[in-house]
Amino acid sequence: MASMDKEPVPVEGEKTDLYGTLDKLELYNCGKCSKTFRKQKQCEAHMREAHPSTTKSR
Numbered sequence: 719m720a721s722m723d724k725e726p727v728p729v730e731g732e733k734t735d736l737y738g739t740l741d742k743l744e745l746y747n748c749g750k751c752s753k754t755f756r757k758q759k760q761c762e763a764h765m766r767e768a769h770p771s772t773t774k775s776r
């Protein structure tokens with residue numbers, strides 16, 4: 719009889735919230751320049767090409 723104590727999570731606004739969060743979560747930011755990439759591999763490739771001195775490899 720204690721399960722009725724909790725309030726249901728409001729669903730409205732979830733779409734807008736998810737949209738904004740997803741947009742930020744799906745983007746990878748380059749630490750050297752303010753470029754954003756959708757995939758981590760793209761970000762890594764960019765860092766190697768644009769900022770070769772940043773990569774630890776070699």
Ligand SMILES: [Zn+2]
Nearest residue numbers: 748750751768
């Ligand atoms: Zn960069």
